Amino acid sequence: MRILSHLFRQNQEWAGNIRAQDPEFFQKLSCQQSPHYLWIGCSDSRVPANQIVGLLPGELFVHRNVANVVAHTDLNCLSTMQYAVDVLKVKHIIVCGHYGCGGVRAALRDDRLGLVDNWLRHVRDVYQKHEGQLTAIGEETQRWDRLCELNVIEQVLNVCQTTIVRDSWQRGQELAVHGWIYRVQDGLLRDVNICITQPHETGTAYRAALSGEQRPASRLSNGPPA
Secondary structure, eight states: OOTTHHHHHHHHHHHHHHHHHOTTHHHHHHHOOOOSEEEEEEOOTTOOHHHHTTOOTTSEEEEEETTOOOOTTOHHHHHHHHIIIIISOOSEEEEEEETTOHHHHHHHHTOOOSTHHHHHHHHHHHHHHTHHHHHTOOSHHHHHHHHHHHHHHHHHHHHHTSHHHHHHHHTTOOOEEEEEEEETTTTEEEEEEEEESSGGGHHHHHHHHHHTTTOSOOBOTTOSOO
16 A cells, blocks of 8 residues: 555656646657756755746756755755766856755754754854854844855855866856845745856856845846756
């Protein structure tokens, strides 16, 4: 007996709805994938990558982990990035965090949760790097929100510093790295005002994002750029 039989029923309904819209969809999808976007996001179940940008299967290559961290020692993330950039030739890497991230809150409070504490050390490092700015924010929820934003900005910087992205730019490949954040309460994405398309832009874009220039961030309700 399948104790999750309702998920199989829902899968059949979903597949049927897709075929009703495009009878050849799954046949075409099985032949190849050619996404333009790599999404690096949080594992949080409330942040479904494809759905919130309105893209179908095959249009978004996805890597997710707790607190959307890009660590230079994480071969899982780096392998996904390398395949996306070198093989799939994606044109955009989107680092997307979200407000209300439990991993970021644990790093902010220096909570002890278990094995995941070692992973969240990366976010704790972000907190300590920007501790002066964060401690100046009196209200905890606002401080939490800002650390979520800062974590995205720092992970964008980490993406740009990988040999994968640097090598792609050196050979003239078109590739942009974006930093976004999602608010579960309204379902909308916000740009944290960092987009880097060439190595020489990295320092300027990073400093501008940290300083809050061009804020408040624009809302991107119509999906990612072409």
